[in-house]
Amino acid sequence: MLRIDRAIYDQIVAHARRDHPDEACGVVAGPEGSDRPERFIEMTNAERSPTFYRFDSKEQFKVWNEMWDRDEEPVVIYHSHTATEAYPSRTDVSYAKEPGAHYVLVSTRDPNIEEFRSFRIIDGEITEEPVEVIDGD
Amino acid sequence: MATEVRIPTILRNLTDGAKAVEGEGATLGELITDLDKRYAGIGERLLEDGKLRRFINVYLNDEDVRFLEGLDTPVADGDTVTVLPAVAGGMR
Numbered sequence: 553m554l555r556i557d558r559a560i561y562d563q564i565v566a567h568a569r570r571d572h573p574d575e576a577c578g579v580v581a582g583p584e585g586s587d588r589p590e591r592f593i594e595m596t597n598a599e600r601s602p603t604f605y606r607f608d609s610k611e612q613f614k615v616w617n618e619m620w621d622r623d624e625e626p627v628v629i630y631h632s633h634t635a636t637e638a639y640p641s642r643t644d645v646s647y648a649k650e651p652g653a654h655y656v657l658v659s660t661r662d663p664n665i666e667e668f669r670s671f672r673i674i675d676g677e678i679t680e681e682p683v684e685v686i687d688g689d
Numbered sequence: 690m691a692t693e694v695r696i697p698t699i700l701r702n703l704t705d706g707a708k709a710v711e712g713e714g715a716t717l718g719e720l721i722t723d724l725d726k727r728y729a730g731i732g733e734r735l736l737e738d739g740k741l742r743r744f745i746n747v748y749l750n751d752e753d754v755r756f757l758e759g760l761d762t763p764v765a766d767g768d769t770v771t772v773l774p775a776v777a778g779g780m781r
Contacts, residue, residue: 575779575780579776595776599777601779602780603779603781604777604778604779604780605777605778605779606775606776606777607775607776609746609753609755610751610753612746612773612775612776613746613753613773614751616771616773617751617771620695625698629776631778633780635780640778641779641780641781642781643777643778643780644778644779646744647744647775647776647777647778649699649744649774649775650697650699650774650776651698651699652698
């Protein structure tokens with residue numbers, strides 16, 4: 553199960569909407585081993601494409617290095633699909649190399665319907681999990 | 690001559706859970722050969738047909754080695770090598 557604050561959930565959806573029709577991507581970092589997504593980090597889609605995304609390698613280094621210094625890890629890795637459902641594609645699965653991460657997929661195919669789903673992807677195996685959005689005070 | 694190598698989560702099963710290890714070598718290629726002697730199997734996870742795997746990013750200090758000299762990139766005492774899985778995907 554993914555538990556995520558409303559504010560971060562909204563930031564992910566807003567980023568996906570803003571970059572539509574290109575795919576948007578990013579991470580939410582949290583303290584190592586905590587499973588708490590706390591620090592929202594929007595990433596550049598180096599492909600700037602409606603069908604593909606890739607973290608810019610230099611930006612990824614900078615962000616991962618910051619996480620290293622702060623004893624954090626990528627708790628959530630998110631990206632959007634702009635014309636298809638919020639479900640990992642074969643390409644997504646082949647690249648999924650963070651067994652501890654929640655892979656969040658947002659679809660922006662319908663401007664009025666929010667599709668936000670979370671998956672574990674381990675050794676090529678996709679497992680969908682419930683998402684609990686925590687409303688702040 | 691020792692170089693610190695930062696290991697991503699997915700490879701820590703090969704380093705007894707260590708986040709960072711040390712290796713020796715004058716180039717990145719030699720360093721990976723040395724690491725594979727200490728942590729069997731790590732070479733195969735980084736290389737394919739003698740080249741860096743497509744899904745793996747390797748950085749010398751803060752520079753992606755693909756923009757340096759790849760496996761021939763010289764490494765020195767006190768350098769830090771960081772291994773990160775590339776993050777990518779797409780709708781197909």
